[in-house]
Amino acid sequence: MARNTSPARKWVVTVAAWTIGFLIFFPILWIIILSFKTEGDAIKSPLAVLSSGWTMESYHVVQERSNYFLHFMNSVIISLGSTVLALVIAIPAAWSMAFVPGKRTKDLLMWMLSTKMMPAVGVLVPLYLLFRDFGLLDSRIGLVGVLTLINLPIVVWMLYTYFKEIPGEILEAARMDGASLRNEILYVLTPMAVPGIASTMLLNIILAWNEAFWTLQLTTKNAAPLTQFIASYSSPEGLFYAKLSAASTMAIAPILILGWFSQKQLVRGLTFGAVK
């Protein structure tokens, strides 16, 4: 039964929600605004920035100077590739942990998560040497592998949590009807866990898209994704805020749009299992 709320209370809550939403979105909005200003206008006080003229100049410069499409395609391939690979490994792993847990499953899960606690830079040199010796430096395959491994603990954990919410009896019923393990996972478990898998996938794509340590350290030019594209416009000595904003807008736009269209799925997945 819905709770009774007074119109005034509803109004206050709505305003508060919009205000918080706006505050969170504001930095991105400001980047987008600055990207349409000249370098001179971009450093003015906020009010002067808003009242100054609009221009596409920064976008022209960025287009001229960088190969955006190459970086964009690298980002797409790396984030999708690592997500698909992670799901292929994590779905069976999460299945076994959720439905046929062993004595050490909990410890195993904790250990997996603990690998995320080590600072990435700690393994930079060993990994760089491995990449060098296997000829993987500046290759998309190498990055797909690394990002898969980096995000795998989170993917396994998320899927494990979703799978736990699915009654094991349904799977048992499928087994009694003669379903093989493959068919059980593919035709019974997966369709029921679609919201969970979808939100894990989306989150993983976003994490891989934004990953800015390994993608900068292990690439040079051929496999460099959008993170390097942004890094090439930042400078500690020289105000290139408008160009940097234009580059940032171009880099975040695809993932922002993806997030926008899939937000329903994302929210549904994240709250999946919250109500029993």
Next chain:
Amino acid sequence: MKLSHRAMFGATVALALSGAAMAETTITVATVNNGDMIRMQGLMDAFYAKHPDIKVDWVTLEENVLRQRVTTDVATKGGQFDVMTIGTYEAPIWGKQGWLVPLNDLPADYDVDDLLPAIRGGLTVDGNLIAAPFYGESSMVMYRTDLMEKAGLTMPEAPTWTFIKEAAAAMTDKPNEVYGICLRGKAGWGENMAFLSAMSNSFGAKWFDMDWKPQFDQKPWADTLTFYLDLMNNYGPPGASNNGFNENLSLFQQGKCGMWIDATVAASFVTNAAESTVADKVGFALAPDNGLGKRGNWLWAWNLAIPAGTQKEEAAKAFVAWATSKEYLALVAEKEGWANVPPGTRQSLYDNPEYQKVPFAKMTLESINAADPTLPAVDPVPYVGVQFVAIPEFQGLGTAVGQMFSAALAGSDTAEGALAKAQAFTTTEMTRAGYIK
């Protein structure tokens, strides 16, 4: 028919052979995002006309990202880059490790003796030139001529710190958001510590004595930090502990700073009417001193170096020689004007009457000549570097000490407290690293 087949076969072979003879060598150049480097990328046609067999691929990165990226690569011999842009901090360290190809065999017309001695000195290891300077900078005082006049003062060409304080007091007009002086406060070895280390030289301070013992417990460092804090707390902008080069540049361009002591490269930004509201009201002076024989200015250069182990050494050398040549300076002057020529590397540029007309040319040269990386402090020191100490540990030390001094500026610590912490921390780290026996 038979004949035409034969002709076609012959033509194909000829084409293949000529293709092999013209085989392109592609070199990868890692570089920073600064105006001079970006400009060069637009002028590459001149290089390709001279070297049609070499293709250059650029990897442009933010300074700190680039530093980490190329360090990993050069240390592991990753071979991802054929030419690296490195600073005067890395050059002697990497040179000593044998990570760089010596550049002693550059062509005669390169005229290596034309390189400014201060810059060349910092790039020479055991008598070998291990990197070629692309652009050099020092620091100097930039000030508002109108505010100085209004205050009834005249900036000397070589001011003292006492004068700077007097002028800062006279120019400050807080109700109208005009602050007498803007200086770096943001923590970092290349941020506030670049400024404070250089400033400390003019106060007779130094990072280490000849036995590598830290000197923060000595009077000259106390004088430096107290003077700096006093100056900034009374006449500096609010929130200065977050200000680096870009923040101060923005404040100066908006007319909120009376004086700003920072990199000479800023001169071209603050005098650019398209971006600066005070472009026609800027004067320049040497960095201040205290009459002890050293000025508070630093010395930095971005240099092109070739990592040892590159497979394309010849092509890389051809590129480095071209990019740092007199010919390249002339090319920039012709296409983009004298004010845009990369400064601070060659004496011949400063002898050129055309270049002497650039307003900040003379001051840049004098500032660079006033800094000696091999003799940075008043007393002898065991290290090379004016605003840094060219040892691998310095990045970590400088940033940690920078955080302590930045905290003192923010008001969460006192000058004495910050200095005591810096002394204790540096002593521990230098002992651990084996410098202090």
